[in-house]
Amino acid sequence: MSKFDYEEYLQTQPQQYNLNISYNNICYYVNDGKKERKVLDNLSGTFKTGLNAIMGGSGSGKTSFLNVLAKKIDFKKHKVEGQSTINGLEYDQRLFQCFANYAQQDDILLPTLTVREYFEFASNLKLQHLSYEKRQQQVDKIINLLMLQKCQNTLIGDHINRGISGGEKKRVCIGIELIGNPKILFLDEPTSGLDSFTAFVIIKMLKKYAEEQSCVIIFTVHQPSSDIWELFDQVTFLCEGRFIYNGHRQNIKDYFEKQGFYFPILQNPADYIMSLVQSQNQLIQEKLLNTQQQQSDQLSNQLEQVNQDNTKEICKHKLDLLLKKQNFQNFTSVCKILIKRQLLNIKRNRILLKARFFQYLFTNLFYGLIYFNIGNKTESPQDVFQICKCILLLGLGCFFQSINPQTITFSSEKEVFMKEYNSQMYSALNYYLSKMLPEIILCSYFGLQVSLICFFMIGFEGSTSNFFFFALNFILITNIGNSVGILSSAMFQQSKVAISFIIGFLVPQVMFSGVYKNLNELPEYVSWCRYLTPIFYSNNAIINDLFSGKTMIYNPVEQLHFDLDKWVCQNCLDEIYQY
Numbered sequence: 001m002s003k004f005d006y007e008e009y010l011q012t013q014p015q016q017y018n019l020n021i022s023y024n025n026i027c028y029y030v031n032d033g034k035k036e037r038k039v040l041d042n043l044s045g046t047f048k049t050g051l052n053a054i055m056g057g058s059g060s061g062k063t064s065f066l067n068v069l070a071k072k073i074d075f076k077k078h079k080v081e082g083q084s085t086i087n088g089l090e091y092d093q094r095l096f097q098c099f100a101n102y103a104q105q106d107d108i109l110l111p112t113l114t115v116r117e118y119f120e121f122a123s124n125l126k127l128q129h130l131s132y133e134k135r136q137q138q139v140d141k142i143i144n145l146l147m148l149q150k151c152q153n154t155l156i157g158d159h160i161n162r163g164i165s166g167g168e169k170k171r172v173c174i175g176i177e178l179i180g181n182p183k184i185l186f187l188d189e190p191t192s193g194l195d196s197f198t199a200f201v202i203i204k205m206l207k208k209y210a211e212e213q214s215c216v217i218i219f220t221v222h223q224p225s226s227d228i229w230e231l232f233d234q235v236t237f238l239c240e241g242r243f244i245y246n247g248h249r250q251n252i253k254d255y256f257e258k259q260g261f262y263f264p265i266l267q268n269p270a271d272y273i274m275s276l277v278q279s280q281n282q283l284i285q286e287k288l289l290n291t292q293q294q295q296s297d298q299l300s301n302q303l304e305q306v307n308q309d310n311t312k313e314i315c316k317h318k319l320d321l322l323l324k325k326q327n328f329q330n331f332t333s334v335c336k337i338l339i340k341r342q343l344l345n346i347k348r349n350r351i352l353l354k355a356r357f358f359q360y361l362f363t364n365l366f367y368g369l370i371y372f373n374i375g376n377k378t379e380s381p382q383d384v385f386q387i388c389k390c391i392l393l394l395g396l397g398c399f400f401q402s403i404n405p406q407t408i409t410f411s412s413e414k415e416v417f418m419k420e421y422n423s424q425m426y427s428a429l430n431y432y433l434s435k436m437l438p439e440i441i442l443c444s445y446f447g448l449q450v451s452l453i454c455f456f457m458i459g460f461e462g463s464t465s466n467f468f469f470f471a472l473n474f475i476l477i478t479n480i481g482n483s484v485g486i487l488s489s490a491m492f493q494q495s496k497v498a499i500s501f502i503i504g505f506l507v508p509q510v511m512f513s514g515v516y517k518n519l520n521e522l523p524e525y526v527s528w529c530r531y532l533t534p535i536f537y538s539n540n541a542i543i544n545d546l547f548s549g550k551t552m553i554y555n556p557v558e559q560l561h562f563d564l565d566k567w568v569c570q571n572c573l574d575e576i577y578q579y
């Protein structure tokens, strides 16, 4: 099959598309588990190229409105009525992602990357069809547009290791969404928590981008300053899920004056409308509701006009283009990009890496000293018990030392994954492989380190193959612990719950290890549980490998019935040989 030439394709396709989002009679009901509540009430209108600001009091439904349009709703739980289209074409979440990007309110970023590295990572994933030089040009363009030149080589940082400022983080989040040149951009409160100048810089930059790229930018905003207000093309005011105004910014004054609301000369129009929206005066509220009715009528007419525009064809072309572009995402190259970032993340998390290294080193040196040279001392049942306890403790140590870092760190990494996965930057399998491969190498190293220290300090006697079998067990148990840590963090929203789950996991490991309760004495209704505990396997395997068949007065295998499964199998084999 001949290779699809994306750049040639681009040249043959019309580039200037004016997209618009229309929505008709949108109602949104949330279900809080007890009852259904209407959050958006019969909204109709259209968003066109330029800056579209959504304003309203807290809880008026701004974020819900963005989520409904972006189809980021749990449709099983909540209910949406009405229709939304892009240039007359109905869309689902997947299709929405082809045209649009959505930067949510929280700045969720990996702290260990620099600003430039983050943009390079995003461009490598989103612009795989372009050459390296073109991707670098796009990165430079975004850095310049967002005025991030000064901090481009600074780490993102977090509350422990300070990096770039809050405003810069916000700009990085917006930049990541801009890097793929979306035609529609949703932003939930891009200026929250910023000083008025930085907020102005961000909105001005968005305005420039919208004009240059013919992009529809829809965002929610609280209390814009007069300077920012002047930059808006279209403004939408929401009150209890209903429109108070939805139209051109320049027309708002005339519109409200017709309803008998006169704007004070020295007051910011946005502040004045917000004070009306949040007013407790019944007369004002009635008038505003009347305003809302007129808005709906006006918007229905607007909608019809928009849908008459013959833009559907252009939209289909664009879709075709974007879907072809999506096919460019090569599985192995996505894995490579993600592995590169994961390795950088591990390397830059130096404190955690050192902590893990020294934790394994010191705890195992400590085990070695405590149980020094007892490995072959089997003169009494107590000696045997001691050897078995020592092997159990080593296994438990490896298991829980590898669980812990993941339970703590993966909960924040998970947020980054969820954000990037939802923006369809990569698949879950891509992420899983890139996360696990470096971890497997790291855990295998720690497992080997434990074995090298403990096998010889404890003084187990055995051949080279006994040592490698011993090491293999610890490599596996470390890797299993690591996976259990990731699993528990992935399963539970809060790391506190994940930690409780892990603690609950500890007790069965000890109970079914065969050390504190002979395995052949376990009641039948619980004895199967041992097969679910990794420590049962490692304990059984190591003790059998080291001591099985050896002639000694007190053999650990026989003393603690570790030969249970072997005995059963041996009997079966003997019976088979007899025939």
Ligand SMILES: Nc1ncnc2c1ncn2[C@@H]1O[C@H](COP(=O)(O)OP(=O)(O)OP(=O)(O)O)[C@@H](O)[C@H]1O
Pocket (backbone or CB within 6 Å): 030, 031, 032, 039, 056, 057, 058, 059, 060, 061, 062, 063, 064, 065
């Ligand atoms: N998933 C949900 N479950 C329950 N209630 C919800 C859900 N989503 C939204 N709501 C409710 O809908 C209303 C509107 O919420 P939304 O977040 O859209 O408001 P907002 O205008 O963005 O507020 P803010 O400016 O404070 O962020 C709120 O009363 C909120 O409690």
